Amino acid sequence: MIFLATALAFSISFSEGSIFLITSSSCINNLYFCLLFNLMELLEERKNARIYRSSPWHIYELKFPDLNKDEKEFVELFSRALLKKYSARELEILFIKDKEEEAFVNRIYELLSQIGDTSIQKLSDEKEEEIRQKISRFVKQNISNLEHPYELSDLLFHEIVGLSRIDYLLEDDTLEEIMINSHKKPVFVYDKKYGLCKTNILFDSAEELLALVERIASYVNKDLNKDKPLLDARLPDGSRVNATIAPASPMGATLTIRKFGRSSLSITQLIKNKTISPVAAAFLWMAVEGLSICPLNMLIAGGTSSGKTTTLNALTVFIPEKERIISIEDTLELNLHDRENWVQLEARYGPYEKELSLNDLLKNALRMRADRIIVGEVRGEEAETMFTAMDIGQQGMMGTMHANSAKEAIIRLQSPPMAVPKAMFSLLDLIVMQHRMKLPGQGVVRRLTEICEVSLMDEQVLLNNLFSFDRQDFSLKRTSIPSQSVEKWATLTGKTKADISKEISNRARLLNSMAEKAIFDYPAIRKVINAYLSDPSSVSDLNPS
Structure with missing residues (x-):
């Protein structure tokens, strides 16, 4: 419905008799894009897109099928009929003179x-296949010069069931926002x-x-x-949608999606791409x-966009299997994969609905x-509730917050609207800082x-x-400052601080080996971790199967 006309503008440009609302200027711009792509440096080619170097933004070119004249005319009429939802009689009066076209x-x-009404619905595999077959038959029955049956059927499927060209952007896992x-x-997209x-x-x-x-x-059955x-x-x-x-x-x-x-x-991917060092990950x-x-x-x-939520999500793999996890977020982002004892709670805000805040959910x-509570982003009164929970014995609480340094994080926690009493700060054990930076020869990392x-x-x-952070080799390194956490673990387990330090070193080697062996899958990592905790010698070969 929405994008078939737009998409085809790049391929039909100056076609005669178009029933699209395409101006000559837009056609010129489309031709300009096509010529420009040939002059730009190709950075990456994906299944449905190409990325070109440009300034101030790179260009994300969604690949459009190269349809023939009959296929274009077919799509044009189909798109128009879907968009306007004219009756056949209205279409005849407005712009159809040919009775065959009316039929x-x-x-x-x-x-x-x-x-039926399947717009934007999540379909079962069986239902999707049934719809695709009906569309495919329709295409084959109504186009005599059919050269791209799959591409054309796929276009119509997304027009009828999904969000047209936006669906192809949603399928690209490297995109974060549309x-x-x-x-x-x-x-625009954020890659x-x-x-x-x-x-x-x-x-x-x-x-x-x-x-x-x-x-x-x-x-979503909402008024607009x-x-x-x-x-x-x-x-x-x-995916979360905001529209105005x-x-x-x-x-x-x-x-905005x-x-x-x-x-x-x-x-292990964060270790591989040097977001975190093996020793820091082990700690x-x-x-x-x-x-x-x-x-x-x-x-x-x-x-x-410093990667706080990504790191938080990655660290959840270390939560023991037996624990019940409750995650609380403004927008669902955490993905704990196949965790069975995990409940997701989401806040609700908006001018027309009763508010359900993070604090209410906490x-x-x-x-x-x-056993474990994770707060996606701490920024309001839920901060004091979080510290109160720590005070009554809730352990291992995790969350993210906006701050540019650990010292700034402390200041923000003390200030309204968070307003955590200073006396409660001993309940917070760690602040982990993460930054988005541009490094020589590496770009944004x-x-x-x-x-x-x-x-x-x-x-x-x-x-x-x-x-x-060592600015000589751009890596995170252990300082010589003694750790009170190591001392606490040693006291509670009856081990020496040397034993705890050795355990951290062993875990660092294990994580680094998994990263080198490309064991990146969340369930596979957790399987190795569980095996290690049960019997360290059983994972010497790092075989997750």
């Missing part, structure tokens, strides 16, 4: 009737590897973009009109698992017999830069910097 439009509506600022401007990119996707009219937004609103111009919704794949229409956005509809991470970086393994006696309370802090989680222990002495909050 074709009738067959379109007959096909839609057979498929941003549509206006029907007059190209769609994990290349940052913000401008795409070759354009809308032909304000009506097309509005139709897409209204389709999402209809799926001039009295309620804001929309917050979730797609079937878990006039009068909130006077220039027309906007759409924050993708749900179907795949997230594991701890955090000890902190999360706590030798089954004393897991530590920690916050991962950093700036926007208070409720304390009544859910949770994420790096852990500090791991600090927190203590309280004479009403002063002290930070014990255990790991610091």
Whole structure:
């Protein structure tokens, strides 16, 4: 519906008799893009896209099928019929003179009737295959010169069931966000590897973009009109959608999609790409698992897009299998894969709904017999509730927060709206700092830069910097400062501090070996970890099978 016209603009350019609302200027721009792609450096080719070097943004080119004339005309009419939802009689009056075309439009509506209302729904494999077969038969019966049956059927499937070209962006796991600022401007995406990119996707009219937004609103059964111009919704794949229409956005509809991470970086991948060192990862393994006696309370802090949530998610692999986990988030991002004893709670905000805050959910989680509570992002009154939970014996609490240094994190925690009393800071064991930085020859990377222990002495909050960032080789290294956590683990387990240090070294070697052997899968890592904790000698060959 929405993007078939736009997509084909790049391939049909100056085609005669087009029923699309394509101006000559947009055709020239599309031709310009095509010529420009041939001059730019290709950075990467993917299944459905190419990434080109450009400034100030790289270009994300979604590949469009090279349809022949008959296929283009077929798609044009199909797209128009879906977008306007004209009856066959209305289509005849408006722009159809040929009775054969009128009959074709009738067959379109007959096909839609057979498929039923499946817009934006998450389909079973059987149902999806059934719909695809019906579309495929329809395509073969209605185009005499058919050269691209699969590509054409796939286009129509996403038009009818999904979000048209947006579906192809949602399928690209390297994309984090999709941003549509206006029907007059190209769609932007945020790529994990290349940052913000401008795409070759354009809308032909304000009506097309509005139709897409209204389709999402209809799926979530929410009103979207001039009295309620804001929309917050979730797609079937878990992606979070925010949309606005006039009068909130006077220039027309906007759409922002924050993708749900179907795949997230594991701890061994973070080691492999040098986000964290093996020794630091092993120390955090000890902190999360706590030798089954004393897991530590920690916050991962950093700036926007520094990778805080990714690191938090990676560290959850160290949570013992037997524990019940409750995660609390503004927007569902954590992915603990096949954890069976895990409950996800999500806050609800919005101008038209009763608020359900992180603090409400955190208070409720304390009544859910949770062994482990994870707060996606701490930024308000839930901070004091989190520290109160630590005070009554909740161990191993984890979360993220915005701060540019460990010292700034302490200041923010003490200040409104978090307002944690200074006397409670001894309950927080660790602050882990992570930053987004640009390194020579590597581009934009994420790096852990500090791991600090927190203590309280004479009403002063002290930070014990255990790991610091070495700017010579851009890595996180252990300092010579003694660790109070190591001393605590030694006391509670009856071991010496040397024994604990040796255990950290052994775990560091294990993690580094898994990274070198490309054991990146979350369940596979957890299987090795469980085997190691049960019998360290059983994983000497690091075979997760």
